[in-house]
Amino acid sequence: MTKGKKKNTxxxxxxxxxxxxxxxxxxxxxxxxPLSTSISIKIQAAMTELNxxxxxxxxxxxxxxxxxxxxxxxxxxxxxxxPMFHGIESVTGEAGFDLLISSSARTGPRxxxxxxxxxxxxxxMLVFWDSLSEAGLHQAYERDFPIVLIHQSPPxxxxxxxxxxxxxxxxxxxxxxxxxxxxxxRIVFLRxxxxxxxSYWRETGYRQALEMRxxxxxxxxxxxxxxxxxxxxxxxxxxxxxxxxxxxVFACDDESAAGVYSALYAAGRTIPNDVAVVGFxxxxxSAYINPPLTTVRAHTEDVGRIAARQLLQIIHxxxxxxxxxxxxxxxxxxxxxxxx
Amino acid sequence: MTKGKKKNTxxxxxxxxxxxxxxxxxxxxxxxxPLSTSISIKIQAAMTELNxxxxxxxxxxxxxxxxxxxxxxxxxxxxxxxPMFHGIESVTGEAGFDLLISSSARTGPRxxxxxxxxxxxxxxMLVFWDSLSEAGLHQAYERDFPIVLIHQSPPxxxxxxxxxxxxxxxxxxxxxxxxxxxxxxRIVFLRxxxxxxxSYWRETGYRQALEMRxxxxxxxxxxxxxxxxxxxxxxxxxxxxxxxxxxxVFACDDESAAGVYSALYAAGRTIPNDVAVVGFxxxxxSAYINPPLTTVRAHTEDVGRIAARQLLQIIHxxxxxxxxxxxxxxxxxxxxxxxx
DNA sequence: CTTTAATATGTAACCGGTTACAGAAACCGG
DNA sequence: CCGGTTTCTGTAACCGGTTACATATTAAAG
Numbered sequence: 001m002t003k004g005k006k007k008n009t010x011x012x013x014x015x016x017x018x019x020x021x022x023x024x025x026x027x028x029x030x031x032x033x034p035l036s037t038s039i040s041i042k043i044q045a046a047m048t049e050l051n052x053x054x055x056x057x058x059x060x061x062x063x064x065x066x067x068x069x070x071x072x073x074x075x076x077x078x079x080x081x082x083p084m085f086h087g088i089e090s091v092t093g094e095a096g097f098d099l100l101i102s103s104s105a106r107t108g109p110r111x112x113x114x115x116x117x118x119x120x121x122x123x124x125m126l127v128f129w130d131s132l133s134e135a136g137l138h139q140a141y142e143r144d145f146p147i148v149l150i151h152q153s154p155p156x157x158x159x160x161x162x163x164x165x166x167x168x169x170x171x172x173x174x175x176x177x178x179x180x181x182x183x184x185x186r187i188v189f190l191r192x193x194x195x196x197x198x199s200y201w202r203e204t205g206y207r208q209a210l211e212m213r214x215x216x217x218x219x220x221x222x223x224x225x226x227x228x229x230x231x232x233x234x235x236x237x238x239x240x241x242x243x244x245x246x247x248x249v250f251a252c253d254d255e256s257a258a259g260v261y262s263a264l265y266a267a268g269r270t271i272p273n274d275v276a277v278v279g280f281x282x283x284x285x286s287a288y289i290n291p292p293l294t295t296v297r298a299h300t301e302d303v304g305r306i307a308a309r310q311l312l313q314i315i316h317x318x319x320x321x322x323x324x325x326x327x328x329x330x331x332x333x334x335x336x337x338x339x340x
Numbered sequence: 341m342t343k344g345k346k347k348n349t350x351x352x353x354x355x356x357x358x359x360x361x362x363x364x365x366x367x368x369x370x371x372x373x374p375l376s377t378s379i380s381i382k383i384q385a386a387m388t389e390l391n392x393x394x395x396x397x398x399x400x401x402x403x404x405x406x407x408x409x410x411x412x413x414x415x416x417x418x419x420x421x422x423p424m425f426h427g428i429e430s431v432t433g434e435a436g437f438d439l440l441i442s443s444s445a446r447t448g449p450r451x452x453x454x455x456x457x458x459x460x461x462x463x464x465m466l467v468f469w470d471s472l473s474e475a476g477l478h479q480a481y482e483r484d485f486p487i488v489l490i491h492q493s494p495p496x497x498x499x500x501x502x503x504x505x506x507x508x509x510x511x512x513x514x515x516x517x518x519x520x521x522x523x524x525x526r527i528v529f530l531r532x533x534x535x536x537x538x539s540y541w542r543e544t545g546y547r548q549a550l551e552m553r554x555x556x557x558x559x560x561x562x563x564x565x566x567x568x569x570x571x572x573x574x575x576x577x578x579x580x581x582x583x584x585x586x587x588x589v590f591a592c593d594d595e596s597a598a599g600v601y602s603a604l605y606a607a608g609r610t611i612p613n614d615v616a617v618v619g620f621x622x623x624x625x626s627a628y629i630n631p632p633l634t635t636v637r638a639h640t641e642d643v644g645r646i647a648a649r650q651l652l653q654i655i656h657x658x659x660x661x662x663x664x665x666x667x668x669x670x671x672x673x674x675x676x677x678x679x680x
Numbered sequence: 681c682t683t684t685a686a687t688a689t690g691t692a693a694c695c696g697g698t699t700a701c702a703g704a705a706a707c708c709g710g
Numbered sequence: 711c712c713g714g715t716t717t718c719t720g721t722a723a724c725c726g727g728t729t730a731c732a733t734a735t736t737a738a739a740g
Contacts, residue, residue: 058726285625398696
């Protein structure tokens with residue numbers, strides 16, 4: 001429209017128009033070397049006149065920095081992602097970094113280090129649970145590409161910083177609450193996916209609570225939840241039909257707690273009178289369901305914020321904390337028997 | 341560790357080692373020109389031996405293509421984003437494009453065309469409602485940078501493709517349902533934010549339904565919902581305390597429907613017997629609340645998919661549909677009085 | 681008023697790919 | 711066996727910034 005010519009205006013055009021050298025223009029743009037005011041003015045004038053926009057890729061090629069960080073996620077199920085993203089974005093944005101997202105939903109956990117997120121394209125990468133295989137991680141680790149793991153601790157031998165939430169203590173406390181405040185004794189635990197660490201620690205907390213109360217662990221009371229509503233519902237149905245007695249359920253996450261509700265409701269059991277139910281995560285719907293779910297709140301936004309900060313720090317000076325546990329807190333609603 | 345030398349291995353190193361020209365190596369990598377097998381083999385050998393990884397930024401500088409598309413969102417409230425993202429990612433990923441995300445949550449709607457998402461850094465951009473000011477849009481439009489709008493139609497004078505959901509017909513039908521199937525007459529409408537288009541069309545559908553039934557529009561029955569639980573709750577409280585009579589509520593979105601539930605519950609009114617309630621969006625919690633909410637399902641994932649496809653098409657050949665309306669469907673649950 | 685040190689600019693060589701163009705090799709019909 | 715294609719391969723000039731180093735300018739010192 002305007003000029004007719006396809007050519008981009010470059011730093012050299014600006015230099016010519018301002019009657020100075022390209023180096024000066026570059027220095028003016030980056031403000032990284034002293035420059036006389038008279039020259040600065042001329043450059044500024046030329047730049048605005050030519051409507052000059054520096055070519056980011058050229059800069060990146062020359063400096064070998066991308067000012068971009070990569071985000072590798074498995075899938076965006078649940079209410080998990082938005083707050084996490086919000087946390088991450090708030091710190092990366094502040095620091096002037098772009099965010100490149102890649103989901104492995106289509107492909108399953110990447111077995112290869114994803115080239116689109118690797119060096120040359122990002123300065124570092126945030127890796128969520130289940131998004132990158134151990135082999136893929138290893139590739140990144142070897143070239144010591146900056147990485148921080150989220151909700152996943154590093155495999156043996158690799159020391160990669162990790163940030164996740166405090167699972168065990170909160171789980172222990174919520175189960176203790178069921179026992180102490182509401183006198184429950186036969187508490188079902190609904191597991192998460194097999195190698196999920198959150199699930200592992202939540203189960204550990206559950207077992208510790210039993211142990212402290214001298215209640216023997218009963219394998220019959222543990223069933224799959226898979227972080228999935230339908231699976232959890234089926235598990236509870238099974239327990240019920242097999243005549244197994246229980247007076248409470250600790251669901252590994254709120255999603256499966258919702259499944260518990262359905263199964264219990266269908267069987268005519270009331271919550272919390274017949275069976276108390278508690279979950280983990282404090283998803284958005286948890287406050288709305290009936291009765292409102294007692295659960296553990298994970299400050300997911302903080303997790304994102306902290307992870308991003310760690311990554312920036314690695315990129316900047318190579319240091320980071322090897323493990324950060326973000327505190328969790330129990331939110332007492334009605335499904336456990338409180339606030340009747 | 342390995343070599344001790346900092347230098348990256350480049351295409352020239354590969355060429356030298358394979359005893360061929362850089363052009364051949366480039367052609368081998370891109371498979372864009374015939375190459376004798378003998379040469380191909382030598383190059384492949386050299387590449388694996390040197391562990392060569394092409395430098396993406398160099399390629400981008402040379403080709404002036406980024407293979408990246410930008411995603412500009414306001415904030416990631418609600419259940420809105422994950423499915424949308426999923427849809428987008430599925431098509432961009434398939435096409436080999438990266439996704440650069442920028443949220444304007446920290447800053448409010450961008451008034452400037454965000455340089456990090458602009459030309460040089462992305463090949464095109466998906467813009468959500470409320471994320472970019474009209475001025476910002478205009479800048480992009482002038483340089484005819486590929487854009488498609490999501491849930492927002494272009495301001496006057498600019499013809500930018502847009503994809504959103506069908507709001508009006510579904511709204512009309514759900515209100516008609518309230519009238520015909522359940523005999524409701526005094527139906528409250530809870531508005532969304534002021535200049536939100538979804539809200540506008542939903543209200544239009546509401547009015548049409550009234551009109552077709554010969555029921556006069558009553559301004560007293562329209563109150564703010566703002567897509568916000570608390571605001572909606574307060575609005576219903578007000579109506580109630582002012583003694584305004586109504587037998588149904590059409591909430592502009594499910595979030596505000598949840599607020600309606602609270603207000604009604606607090607006032608001792610039952611749903612759907614005293615007041616029928618319907619919403620819009622079919623958020624995740626809507627099936628879980630009590631009673632399950634009758635609402636309109638928007639196929640958000642499709643919106644994302646279609647928008648992404650449109651954008652790729654613009655990038656590819658410059659063409660696109662100026663408006664795509666993704667169909668919606670009513671899901672009948674219990675809050676309207678169905679399935680008792 | 682030189683001599684020397686400090687500072688501001690400019691020149692040109694990078695960064696690591698792509699690709700227009702030209703030259704070489706292989707193929708083909710007559 | 712020769713000119714005319716057709717198909718491969720190589721050279722070198724880009725893409726648009728940054729920056730080490732050299733040079734011009736100016737200030738400080740002697």
